Amino acid sequence: MHSTGNLPTGLKIGLFLIVAGIASLFFFLDPEEQRLFPKCVFHSVTGYYCPGCGSQRAIYSLLHLNIPGVVSNNFLFLPGMIVVIYGVVLPAVNRKFGVNYPNFLYYKWTPLWILIIVILFAVLRNLPWYPFSLLAPGS
Amino acid sequence: MERIDKPQVPPPNYLVWAILTTIFCCLPFGIVSIVFAAQVNSKWQVEDYEGAKHASRNAKIWAWVSFGVAIAGYIIYLTLILLGVAVGFWTDAFNW
Numbered sequence: 001m002h003s004t005g006n007l008p009t010g011l012k013i014g015l016f017l018i019v020a021g022i023a024s025l026f027f028f029l030d031p032e033e034q035r036l037f038p039k040c041v042f043h044s045v046t047g048y049y050c051p052g053c054g055s056q057r058a059i060y061s062l063l064h065l066n067i068p069g070v071v072s073n074n075f076l077f078l079p080g081m082i083v084v085i086y087g088v089v090l091p092a093v094n095r096k097f098g099v100n101y102p103n104f105l106y107y108k109w110t111p112l113w114i115l116i117i118v119i120l121f122a123v124l125r126n127l128p129w130y131p132f133s134l135l136a137p138g139s
Numbered sequence: 140m141e142r143i144d145k146p147q148v149p150p151p152n153y154l155v156w157a158i159l160t161t162i163f164c165c166l167p168f169g170i171v172s173i174v175f176a177a178q179v180n181s182k183w184q185v186e187d188y189e190g191a192k193h194a195s196r197n198a199k200i201w202a203w204v205s206f207g208v209a210i211a212g213y214i215i216y217l218t219l220i221l222l223g224v225a226v227g228f229w230t231d232a233f234n235w
Contacts, residue, residue: 038213042167051170055163080162087155105154108184111177114154118161118170 027063031056051076051122054137073137076121083114150195152179153202160205168205172198 007015031037042050054073061069062077070077087105094101104110125135154176161169175198182190 038216041212050167051161052164052167074162076162080158084155084158087158106149106152106180106183108180111152111154111157111173111180114158115170115173115177118173122167 023059023063026056026059029060031060048126049122049136051118051125053125057137072134075125075135076118149183150179150192151199152176152195153198156202156206157198160202160209164205164209168201168208172201172205175201 029037037056040050040053042048043053052074055077058070058073058077061067061073067078083105087103090101090103093099094103121135124132125137127133152175153172157169157172157176159169161167161173175194178194179191179198182188182194
């Protein structure tokens, strides 16, 4: 789970097909209009936005190269994606080239900072006042 | 005399998966996973290798819980739609 370096080829191809399939769904169908896409359970039950709300619309926007759309639907989407790509690519580079670049995800304070940012984001995006209201999905 | 050698690398903290399930998924269980990721790093720093391993296991478990609940939720949602129940249910119950 930590890396994809040791997965069997069949599984890799399967994963690739699944990701490609989901990506094309998100490209051709607008989550705003389709009932096929799940509504966030947390939002349906509580009426509040969680840190993940707006991500499906953000994926749709990203696939249509609509960067302002990505940011307005989920402010943490792009930073989160960059961190995830970093976390996957850096260990792969270290392994492949036999180097040992330090991984900042393993620094002592990194997870705590991420935790603080995510919780702050979850709270602030539910405040109804400007400018916090900008953090709600789609605004 | 018994001596515990310092392992070469810290156990995986699964922070990438925690972020994936928190920001790109829909349920806040990923936050629990982030907390355990933090424990992996801090326990590793104070040379509590067993504790770090334990936190690593928990980080993994909670990332999977978050992912599993999201998938299960989606399957239930799809089933409801296929049964033709979802539309009426959501619009009536939540005035959508």
